Amino acid sequence: MAARAPRRTDAAASADIAALQAVLAAENVAVYGYGLAGAQLSGGQLSAAQQDWAVHRAARATLSAMITERGGTPGAAAVAYRPPFRVNSAGAAMSLAAVLEDGVVRAYLGLVALDDQGLRTFGAQATQAAAIRAASWRGSTTAFPGLPSSALRTG
Amino acid sequence: MTERRAVARAFSRRRMLAVATMMVPVAATASCGVPDLLAPPPGLSPSVRTLRAAITAEQALVDAYRRVLDTYPALTAPLHPFLAQHEDHLAELKSRLIIPPHVKATPLPTPRAASPPASARAAVTMLGDAERAAAAAQLGRLAAATPSLAQLLASIAASEATHAVALSALNPAGG
Numbered sequence: 179m180a181a182r183a184p185r186r187t188d189a190a191a192s193a194d195i196a197a198l199q200a201v202l203a204a205e206n207v208a209v210y211g212y213g214l215a216g217a218q219l220s221g222g223q224l225s226a227a228q229q230d231w232a233v234h235r236a237a238r239a240t241l242s243a244m245i246t247e248r249g250g251t252p253g254a255a256a257v258a259y260r261p262p263f264r265v266n267s268a269g270a271a272m273s274l275a276a277v278l279e280d281g282v283v284r285a286y287l288g289l290v291a292l293d294d295q296g297l298r299t300f301g302a303q304a305t306q307a308a309a310i311r312a313a314s315w316r317g318s319t320t321a322f323p324g325l326p327s328s329a330l331r332t333g
Numbered sequence: 334m335t336e337r338r339a340v341a342r343a344f345s346r347r348r349m350l351a352v353a354t355m356m357v358p359v360a361a362t363a364s365c366g367v368p369d370l371l372a373p374p375p376g377l378s379p380s381v382r383t384l385r386a387a388i389t390a391e392q393a394l395v396d397a398y399r400r401v402l403d404t405y406p407a408l409t410a411p412l413h414p415f416l417a418q419h420e421d422h423l424a425e426l427k428s429r430l431i432i433p434p435h436v437k438a439t440p441l442p443t444p445r446a447a448s449p450p451a452s453a454r455a456a457v458t459m460l461g462d463a464e465r466a467a468a469a470a471q472l473g474r475l476a477a478a479t480p481s482l483a484q485l486l487a488s489i490a491a492s493e494a495t496h497a498v499a500l501s502a503l504n505p506a507g508g
Contacts, residue, residue, distance in 0.1 A: 283491065290487040291480035298475045302487040306468060309491035310498050319495040321418035322425070325488045329481075331428040332421065 190293055195250040197288045197297070201304075202241040204285035206255035208234040211278040214261055218271035227275060230311055234282070237304070272315050279312035283324035377432070379477040384430050387474060387486060389441050390467055391423045394493075397447070397463055401456040404449040408456065411503055415460075415496045422489045429482065453505040461500035468493040 212231035219227050242252035265274050286308060289301025309323035327333035377385070398416040402409055450456040471490035475483045 287484050287487060290475065290484050293480075295476050298483060298487075299472060302472050302475060302483075302490060305487050306491045306494040309495050313495040313499065319414065319418065319492060319499055321421040321492055322485075322488045323491040323495070325484065329484070330425055332424045 201285040204282045205238045208278045210259045215271035215274045276315040282308040287324040380479045383474045383477045388426045395419045405453045464493045464497035
């Protein structure tokens with residue numbers, strides 16, 4: 179008789195869904211936030227914002243499907259989100275885009291802590307992509323994208 | 334005499350039985366995966382080996398940046414922030430490395446020093462390639478890492494990926 183693959187425990191499956199829901203929530207914020215940012219941008223910056231907005235919309239669809247596959251119900255986006263500061267200039271719009279990507283980086287890092295190796299790799303790859311977008315909007319790189327200083331021993 | 338021989342035989346039989354009785358639990362525990370009392374202490378865990386590999390790779394990147402900056406000091410302004418971030422990575426990784434006292438770990442390998450690239454532009458290209466390779470290698474280490482270490486490695490990989498992109502946009506003079 180062939181050995182059965184070990185089934186994911188209910189707790190592990192719940193943790194997977196909760197982490198995916200957190201990422202979906204961050205993607206919902208990003209989709210809304212890029213709309214706000216785009217209104218203040220023009221030319222190449224607007225094109226970049228539109229491109230990133232499309233990336234987040236696609237990610238939202240992917241995540242919703244992943245949650246549904248695991249027996250969860252994807253969380254709905256809010257009607258509106260309050261930006262962390264007034265977005266009334268191109269500079270503020272670019273700062274907002276960087277902040278949005280920071281939130282997405284943090285959320286995807288949550289997937290990297292799961293036991294599921296597929297989700298770990300998926301989360302790590304998405305973390306890299308979001309960190310690249312954040313650095314591009316900010317104009318500088320950071321040593322530990324997505325990790326708070328409290329998570330660092332040398333921080 | 335016969336009686337003595339019979340007593341000796343009986344004693345010997347009892348000893349064999351006693352030894353056999355003692356051996357049963359030992360055999361049973363050995364087959365159940367219970368640690369053997371006389372076995373050597375366990376070696377490095379997969380997570381520690383992963384951490385050591387990450388430290389070696391990070392040290393190689395730091396050394397590569399230092400060699401490039403020694404050869405092309407004009408690159409200090411654009412490259413030093415990346416070097417500083419790698420030094421932060423290295424310090425954080427090393428802070429998590431605790432080798433149990435009973436384990437004789439071999440010293441971390443010293444990365445082989447490559448000769449400096451022939452031009453500043455080639456040096457930047459070489460560093461960009463090294464950053465991309467390092468970021469990709471971190472992903473391969475995630476499976477053996479604890480959740481906390483996996484997050485650190487993924488974050489460092491993300492930082493390295495941003496370095497690679499930033500380096501590709503640099504166009505140093507002296508081509």
